[in-house]
Amino acid sequence: MITLSKIVENLQDRLFNSVVSNNLVYNTCWEDPRLDRKMLQLNKESNVVMLTSAGCNALDYLLDSPRHIHCVDVNPAQNYLLELKKALFTNGNYSLLWDFFGEGQKTGAEVVYQRNIRPLLPTAAQEYWDSHISYFTPSPTEPSFYYKGTSGKIALMVRNRIQRKGLYNNVLQLLNAQSTKEQAYYFFEIEPLLWNGFHKWLISRNATMSMLGVPAVQRKMIEQEYDGIFNFIRQSIQRVFTQLPIHDNYFWRVYLTGSYAPDCCPNYLSSQNFKYLQPRVDRIHTHTSSLIQFLKHHPDTYSHFILLDHQDWMADAKPDLLAEGWHHILNNSSPGTRILFRSASPSADFLPPFVKKHISFKEELSSKLHPQDRVGTYESTHLGIVQ
Template sequence: MDLLVLKTMEKFTNIVKNLQDRLFNSVTSNKLVYNTCWEDPRLDREMLQINEQSNLVMLTSAGCNAFDYLLDAPREIHCVDENQAQNALFELKRALFQNGDFSLLWDFFGEGIKEEAARTYHHHLRPRLGAPTRRYWDRNINFFSPSPAVPSFYYHGTSGKVAFMIRKKIQRKGLHVKINKLLDAQSIKEQTYYFYKVEDSLWSGFFKWLADQQITMNMLGVPACQRELINEKEDGGISGYIHRVLRHIFTRRPIQDNYFWRVYLTGSYTPDCCPNYLLRKHYERIKQQEHIIRTYTSSLLQFLLKNPGRYTHFVLLDHLDWMIKDPDQLAEVWHHILNNSVRGTRILFRSAGTSTDFLPPFVHRRLEFQPALTKRLHTKDRVGTYGSTHLGIVQ
């Protein structure tokens, strides 16, 4: 192949990559992407070992897990997110704790709907919010007003829109009765039975096509670089990967407390299948502690530059994957993470890939990874969509 052809192919590849990046940014910038956290805090808390001396830095996402970590009584939690919409979601939840009425919290975020949501917001919640959060919810509080078009808050936001497309297709195919029986199953044997009843119809042309579209991945908060990681290790590509995840979740893991998949398949939680922050028994405890959480609309790097400290925990979700094609940026972020860590700091992250080979060499020299622990817990993950989980302890 001559040099001209090679250069042309390289140029075309760069154009495609730039278009993909611009598409991802246009979908996710300042729009609500994650309306619920998609990481299992039960496993997080076992790995993090939070205590009263803990000073955590974490990515906000939907804020559910920050409230969950309060149950271990840390000293401080710093929630950082570049997307103001994600912080606005957290602050609305915080306002519902400050308001002091559990039933309101449950209506908004347990049921995902609230009659007269705008009236409740303006009378009880808006005065508790800062200006940027007010501006966001002044425009979007109707997310909680049910309508035939969009019957739940959990079908708003970009990830919610994908979930709603899937739900409507399930209903059109007449699969919703079996799906509900699957979710209500009381044993793995029973849920496996119902999964195999719907598997062929569920994983037919439309669903496979939807999974293979980059715009779908963008709406779910999955950039092109993560899709490439999955395609490198999965023979069936993205659609094959998701099919394998579904089979594992619904036939190998108990479904009774899997609120992650329930909320997207039904649009709501139930009182015994929901995040910890929505359990009545935890309401007062979280209410008394929510003041220790601070939010920052910022990149992680900007946060560390402006707020240097001795942090004991970092919860990075899958953020490192997003920098996998920019090793200089990845190294810079890691330098600042380590410079703001103490001996014993626990750094938790997930990846679409299966290894930590993409990390800079100096990270491996500073961290002692815990593969036995993370591999054991990864198999118990109720979400199941990540390729691997990693915990490094600063030496």
């Protein structure tokens, strides 16, 4: 018999699937590549497989000059976003890259796109951006690309609320604070005004979580750990803003202000790195497919797998698929292959039992680095090395 909770779960899954399969969900990566690169130890021999998300972290890893980075995503829009970033590098004008992805806006974006960028894109990406390039044209109500896509829409709602409450200047003071002590001062001034009924309501909606790219199973994981999603988000935000330096926390800055700053942005956007990345972007290859399908069709020996938190999407609900994924990963690895992932769960207990026989986990390193994570919304980070 199908229970009511099963029906609700199915509806949540359908809502999530329709959000992530038809829309740009992630307009910026939400995992900290500074820690990743310490764990991955990439070099010029590296042959990397990773999930695309917004493509920022693939470009970050490229600074270590790996041979290939295969970016795989089931959502084609995520790959088109990375293709657009690659095309801006190939075009060779740093200030245009900064306008699009540093400022998140370019007046006359359509014209620049047609003239300079479109010819550098693969056909499918051209078709997508022909009807979406206006994401970069600023308007008074939607001033930035970082307020587009489903996660951007949630960020915009929060920012509008902050502005309506007259708290925007306080937020800027917080972002410009020079010490964690000063940050904490501004944060605790704002916090009581932040968590009103509206924000509690917004955060507890399934629709909000789907738009942020958090499926029902992952949400359940968080709820079990934290006595509700609201407590989790509240504690994560408090920790990030009061205990970690905010001056280089570009993850939160971009959603609060709509843009990065030259001294607070992903590495791929810094002017000094442009000359290193421009000749290397062709080493990034995008693939629209599930990870399993990609490995079935591109068998090879890969040196690194970066799985982000996507296993949470399967851990409880689809253990067979999780196991199948790991069989493919192990079949396409060799001793020394590094596998990195994060989770909303405090441990990696969800892994199929056979995985631990083939992999040694570097818990000392990953748990030392995990608290420095500038995103701050994951419960654990794991680095495995194939034996």
